[in-house]
Amino acid sequence: MEEITEKKTPLISLVGAPNSGKTTLFNYLSGKNYKTVNYPGSTVEYSFAPLLEKFNLTGNILDTPGIISLNPASPDEKVAISSLYYHPDYGSPDVVLVSVDSSQLSRHLLLVQQMLRAHFNIIVVLTMGDILERKGFQVSEDALSKRLKCGVVRINGKTGAGVPRLMELIELSLSSKKTESKFNDPEFDLHHKLHEEFHHQHERHHRRNGDSSNHRRRHFSLLHLLSFFFAKRKCHDEGAHNHGNHRSINDLEKLHGVDPELLRNSHKLIHIFHEIEKIESEVLVRIDGAESSDKQKSNFNAANNQPDSFTIKIDSILLHKYWGLLFFVLIMAATFTSILWLASPIMDLINIAFSSLSQYVSQTLGDGWLSDLLANGLIDGVGSVLVFLPQIIILFLILGLLEDSGYLARGAMLVDRPLSKIGLNGKSFVPMLSGFACAIPATLAARTISNKRERFLTIFILPLMTCSARLPVYALLIAFVTPQNKPWIGGLLLATIYVFGILNSCLISGIINKFLNRGRKEVEDDSSFILELPTYKRPVFSIVATDTYNNAKQYIKRAGPIILTLSLVIWLITYFPNSNPKVDETNKTRNELVQLKNSERLENSYSAYLGKFIEPVMRPLGLDWRVGTALVSTFAAREVFVSSLAVIFKVTSTEDKLQNSILKQMREATIGNTGQKLFTTATIAGLIVFFIFALQCISTIAISKKETGGWRIPSLQIAFYTITAYLFSFLTVNGLRALGIQ
Amino acid sequence: MKTASDLKLGENAIIVDIDTNHPSSRRLIEYGFTPGQRIELVNKSIFNDPIALSVRGSLVAIRRKEANCIKI
Numbered sequence: 037m038e039e040i041t042e043k044k045t046p047l048i049s050l051v052g053a054p055n056s057g058k059t060t061l062f063n064y065l066s067g068k069n070y071k072t073v074n075y076p077g078s079t080v081e082y083s084f085a086p087l088l089e090k091f092n093l094t095g096n097i098l099d100t101p102g103i104i105s106l107n108p109a110s111p112d113e114k115v116a117i118s119s120l121y122y123h124p125d126y127g128s129p130d131v132v133l134v135s136v137d138s139s140q141l142s143r144h145l146l147l148v149q150q151m152l153r154a155h156f157n158i159i160v161v162l163t164m165g166d167i168l169e170r171k172g173f174q175v176s177e178d179a180l181s182k183r184l185k186c187g188v189v190r191i192n193g194k195t196g197a198g199v200p201r202l203m204e205l206i207e208l209s210l211s212s213k214k215t216e217s218k219f220n221d222p223e224f225d226l227h228h229k230l231h232e233e234f235h236h237q238h239e240r241h242h243r244r245n246g247d248s249s250n251h252r253r254r255h256f257s258l259l260h261l262l263s264f265f266f267a268k269r270k271c272h273d274e275g276a277h278n279h280g281n282h283r284s285i286n287d288l289e290k291l292h293g294v295d296p297e298l299l300r301n302s303h304k305l306i307h308i309f310h311e312i313e314k315i316e317s318e319v320l321v322r323i324d325g326a327e328s329s330d331k332q333k334s335n336f337n338a339a340n341n342q343p344d345s346f347t348i349k350i351d352s353i354l355l356h357k358y359w360g361l362l363f364f365v366l367i368m369a370a371t372f373t374s375i376l377w378l379a380s381p382i383m384d385l386i387n388i389a390f391s392s393l394s395q396y397v398s399q400t401l402g403d404g405w406l407s408d409l410l411a412n413g414l415i416d417g418v419g420s421v422l423v424f425l426p427q428i429i430i431l432f433l434i435l436g437l438l439e440d441s442g443y444l445a446r447g448a449m450l451v452d453r454p455l456s457k458i459g460l461n462g463k464s465f466v467p468m469l470s471g472f473a474c475a476i477p478a479t480l481a482a483r484t485i486s487n488k489r490e491r492f493l494t495i496f497i498l499p500l501m502t503c504s505a506r507l508p509v510y511a512l513l514i515a516f517v518t519p520q521n522k523p524w525i526g527g528l529l530l531a532t533i534y535v536f537g538i539l540n541s542c543l544i545s546g547i548i549n550k551f552l553n554r555g556r557k558e559v560e561d562d563s564s565f566i567l568e569l570p571t572y573k574r575p576v577f578s579i580v581a582t583d584t585y586n587n588a589k590q591y592i593k594r595a596g597p598i599i600l601t602l603s604l605v606i607w608l609i610t611y612f613p614n615s616n617p618k619v620d621e622t623n624k625t626r627n628e629l630v631q632l633k634n635s636e637r638l639e640n641s642y643s644a645y646l647g648k649f650i651e652p653v654m655r656p657l658g659l660d661w662r663v664g665t666a667l668v669s670t671f672a673a674r675e676v677f678v679s680s681l682a683v684i685f686k687v688t689s690t691e692d693k694l695q696n697s698i699l700k701q702m703r704e705a706t707i708g709n710t711g712q713k714l715f716t717t718a719t720i721a722g723l724i725v726f727f728i729f730a731l732q733c734i735s736t737i738a739i740s741k742k743e744t745g746g747w748r749i750p751s752l753q754i755a756f757y758t759i760t761a762y763l764f765s766f767l768t769v770n771g772l773r774a775l776g777i778q
Numbered sequence: 779m780k781t782a783s784d785l786k787l788g789e790n791a792i793i794v795d796i797d798t799n800h801p802s803s804r805r806l807i808e809y810g811f812t813p814g815q816r817i818e819l820v821n822k823s824i825f826n827d828p829i830a831l832s833v834r835g836s837l838v839a840i841r842r843k844e845a846n847c848i849k850i
Contacts, residue, residue, distance in 0.1 A: 105808040143810045143834050302798040302807055309812040341835040348820055351837075355821045355830065449839040453825035456841075462828070562801040564844060565828055566809060569837040 046095040046210050047126050048087070051151075052135030053144050054102030055570050057163030059579065060193030061135055062099040065091070070099075082119070084126070091203050095210075098126055104143075106150040106299050110486040114285060120156075121288035131209045132158045133202075138175050138190070139167040141320070142341075145312045146305075152184065154294045159187040159205050166192070171341075172323055179319040344571045347442070351569070354446055364450050367443070368469075371434050372534070375427050375473065379504070382426040390419030398630070405615055409607060417603030420673050421596045424474060427504040428591055431473035432584040435466070440575035445567050452565050458542055459549025461485050462565050464494040468541070471501030472534075475736040476595050477587055479743050487563045489552065492749055493545055495740055499731045499757060500541040502534050505674040509727055512678050516699055517720050537728060595735040602672035602734055606643065610669070610683070614640035634683050643668060657726070657762075658719040658769045660707050670732040677727075716778045722769035729761035782817060782831060782848035790818035797847035802840075810834040811848055 052058040062070075062083060070085030083099040101116040108114040122128050134151055136144040151158050162175050181188040187205035191198030289296050298304055353359050394411040401407035438444045444466060452462025463485045470478035475498045482498070485491040502510075510533060518526035617636035621629060638644060647665030654664045666680035678698070685701040705714040731737070731753055740750040772778075785791060793815050796803050810833045811817070820837060821830035827842045 107804065107808065109805055140834070140836060143836065146808060146810075300804065302796070302804050305804065305807045306796070306812050309807070309810070310814075313814075343820065343832045343835060343837050347837070351821050351830070355823065357824055361824050445839070449823050449828050449830070452839075452841070453823060453827050564802040564805065565839070565841045566802060566805050566844060567839045568809070569830055569839055 044127070045086075046130040047123075047128070048095050048097045048206060049120060049123075049129035049132045050097060050099045050135065051120060051132055051147065052102060052161075053104045053137070053140070053147065054568070056102070056135045056137045056140070056144055057193050058099065058102065058135040061133070061161060061163065061191065062097060063579075064193050064196055064199065065097055082123075091199070093203050093207055095130075095206070096126070098123065098129070103147065105146055105305075106154060108285065111483040111491075118285050118288055121154075121285075121292055130157065131206055132156045133161050133206075134158050135161045135163050137164045137167075138162045139164050139171070141168075141175065142309075142312055142316050145315065146308060148184065149308045149312065150299055152186065153298050154289065155292055157209055159189065159202070159209060160184065161202065162188065162190040163193060165190050169323060173320050174323055176319045176321050179321075180315070183315050183318060347569075347571045350572050351446070354443070355450070360450060364447060367438070367447075371431075371438075371469070372472065374434065375431050375504075376507075379426040379430050383423055386419065386423045386426070390415055390422070394419075403616075403630075403633075405611065408611060409604075412611075413604045413607030414600075416679065417600045417607075417672075420603060420676060420679075421592060421599045423675065424504050424673075425588060425591070427507075428473045428477070429584055429588050431470065432477070432587045433580060435469065436580035436583050437575045440573075440580055442570045442572040445569050448567060449565075449569070456563065456565070458546035459490065459493050459552065460497075460545055461487065461490040461494070461563065462567070464490065467494050467498060468501060471498045471503060474503050474505070474591060474595070475499050475501065475733065476739050477591055479736070479739045480590075483743065490563060492744055493548060493552075495743060496548070496749060496753060497541040497545045499733070499736055499753065500537055500544065500729070502537040502728075503674075503733075505733070506727055508675040509677045510724065512681070512698065513720050513724050513727075516702060516715060517717055533724065533728065540728065594739065598735045598738060599673050603676070606669045606672055606676070609642040609646070610638050610665075610680075612642060635685075638665075638683055653762075656770075657722050657765050658714075658716070658773075659723070660714060662705075663714075663723070667726075667732070671734055674727065674732055713778070718769050718772040718777055721772055722765040725768045726761045726765040729757050729764060731757035731761075780850050781846045782819070782850055783829070783842045783845035785817075785819035785829075785831075785850070787819055787822060790816055791850035792816050793848055793850060795849040797849065800844070800847035802844045803847050806840070806844060806848065809838050810836070811838075817848070817850070 050058055050062055062085075065087060066083070066085035067088045070083045082101075085097055087093055087095045087097060100119060101112055103113055103116050106117055106120075108117050120129070120132070132151060134148050136148060148158065148160055160180065162177070162180075165174065168174060175190065177188045177190055187209060189198050189202045189205055191202055286296055289299070354363055394415040397415060398407050398411035401410065435444070438447070448462040448465040450462075451465050455462060455464055464482070466484070467478045467481040470481050478498050478501065479495050482491050482494045485494060510530060514526045514529050518529070614637050617633055617640065619629065619632050619636055624632065643665050644661065646668055647661035650664045650668070651661040654660060654667075662684045663681075665684060666677050669680040670677045681702070682698050685698065685705060702715045703713075706712055707714050737750045737754065740753060741747055744750070779794075780791075782791070782793075793811060793813050795813055796807060796811060798804075811831075815833055818832045819829055820832045823829070823839075828839045829842060829845060830837050830839045831845070832838075
């Protein structure tokens with residue numbers, strides 16, 4: 037929004053059903069040179085870009101998430117639709133391009149009809165003409181344009197055929213909009229003026245402040261004032277970021293002069309469809325150009341309007357009773373193995389890079405707090421954010437490929453039945469899968485679930501998925517209990533932990549669901565699963581890669597600041613107050629001296645006080661203040677546990693053998709002066725169990741609060757997971773000891 | 779009255795009515811399940827639920843509970 041002028045740059049919004057060729061069109065118009073923007077206060081993403089210069093037209097294009105109608109069914113659709121009426125940062129669109137798959141004409145015209153009824157200034161963009169042509173038909177632009185009384189253009193998003201015509205239509209529509217008022221309804225005009233007035237204020241405000249952070253509040257309060265004025269009805273201030281705002285969309289519809297009944301009433305919808313069927317029969321023409329006769333029409337409906345036969349053939353295997361299950365398991369197994377094995381060498385590289393950088397900095401700058409802050413606070417902090425990136429990128433790449441190919445919807449369909457038994461939904465499948473990389477994008481993915489209860493329950497159990505931050509911790513702990521000559525035991529243990537995570541989430545979800553279901557009547561349940569199974573196609577790598585890039589960027593933007601801030605806080609409490617400890621300096625290399633100082637400093641630091649303070653709590657788990665301190669530090673990110681242990685146990689070694697030297701120190705550590713070993717099979721098992729349950733991740737808590745619209749769910753999560761982690765860890769340690777396993 | 783849930787694999791029928799009292803009915807209509815349309819049961823999930831129906835040239839997976847409000 038840098039170049040705000042008195043004359044607003046026209047805003048061209050792009051809407052359409054998922055898979056209607058919307059993104060291809062957007063990429064063509066923007067030259068793929070776009071930025072991803074959020075709907076303010078929410079995490080729903082938009083692509084925003086100026087029109088390419090070659091089109092000789094000034095304008096900004098806003099791509100919106102796919103919708104099939106103007107009636108929202110889930111939180112992401114609510115945001116998508118309200119932004120269509122009014123986007124807090126970009127205002128109302130001057131013209132809306134509605135992408136319509138020509139081969140899906142009768143379904144996709146619903147949105148077009150609703151948009152027309154909602155007084156949007158639209159241009160219908162017909163895509164996928166090639167698929168329809170293969171069936172021997174074509175949509176007549178003229179006939180459809182006459183029938184709908186709006187611009188219609190056939191385009192090919194890949195070759196750009198039809199785009200010049202589209203530009204003409206946009207220009208025409210923008211200029212006609214200025215000269216004549218479309219609506220004669222005086223009341224609507226008034227709304228319209230107020231709308232413009234807001235535009236004005238909004239922009240002035242923009243110029244003054246140069247930022248957009250306060251706009252939302254301003255916008256919504258003004259909007260509510262308006263709706264109060266016109267509807268004489270009090271509105272609570274619940275912005276689009278709360279997702280719970282049907283009312284807000286109603287307000288927007290009112291401002292737009294729309295009768296909500298027209299869009300919502302089932303009978304009216306059926307009526308619209310009947311109208312569409314009539315239109316379809318009029319505008320579909322045979323390729324040779326002749327108007328379709330009645331005979332040809334029926335020909336199209338019966339024989340040609342069939343789902344893709346190739347897709348049905350593949351589905352007969354992938355959705356087969358037995359083969360389907362086998363392929364599902366194979367695909368999931370392949371996904372997980374690639375997350376684990378492909379990512380680990382890159383993660384090692386990142387680890388090595390950052391630890392050498394940190395070493396280099398501390399050696400160059402010498403001793404002192406600044407050097408330590410940079411090396412151990414900042415660089416390690418950045419490293420602990422970036423180290424998860426490989427897994428997240430690989431997971432999103434695979435998810436993207438699965439989605440673009442069309443399989444993901446089938447996966448959701450396959451697991452819907454079992455998941456619905458435990459209070460979840462087939463649509464919980466993607467969030468749960470993402471949870472194995474990181475709970476943050478996973479929580480965001482849950483917003484496609486329309487039923488609030490199922491969505492919250494999905495978000496609730498996501499921290500149980502074995503996220504990538506736990507992996508370094510498990511690697512260390514498992515290495516401790518794995519015999520040197522039998523490495524396969526370690527692999528087996530890790531696999532068990534993953535499976536345990538899934539079983540746990542199902543069990544806990546099932547129990548909570550039972551608990552919630554008490555006293556609820558079957559009829560109240562509005563849980564639903566309606567999902568389009570897209571045609572199978574070869575995934576387009578560039579689209580998947582762009583999506584992955586955006587997801588990775590989102591992760592860094594979201595989790596980055598929190599992890600980094602917390603790393604700095606933890607650095608503070610581990611560095612002070614004894615910032616310059618005295619140690620015996622004889623016969624020690626510089627490196628050893630630094631490590632020794634670190635340990636001495638830590639032993640008298642605020643974090644150690646904290647660790648000692650919680651020691652009585654750690655004792656029943658067979659652990660002492662040192663592990664307590666490490667556990668406190670894991671709130672930045674779970675994997676910080678490993679580096680904290682390293683510092684606490686005076687590990688002096690070169691970085692590549694870090695794990696071995698920690699292990700050596702861990703084997704020798706005793707509790708106090710008792711001579712009793714601190715780390716035993718029992719306490720390690722207890723620690724693993726602790727990490728399986730515990731919700732030690734500030735970022736997850738923050739995102740959970742945001743997505744559920746309050747502290748209720750996150751505080752329940754914190755309480756529940758802390759208690760279960762402690763309880764089961766206690767039971768594990770003492771159970772094993774009772775069995776004679778130390 | 780028979781519903782879409784009673785269809786056998788590969789069997790097709792014409793929609794007679796949609797039970798608009800059902801909470802999912804509006805969504806079903808929006809996906810194109812309207813009276814007069816021909817639907818076919820193309821596939822079933824492993825546990826026989828949800829089912830995949832073809833309607834207006836596309837495939838839509840719905841639960842049997844939802845299929846029950848599509849009268850055929």
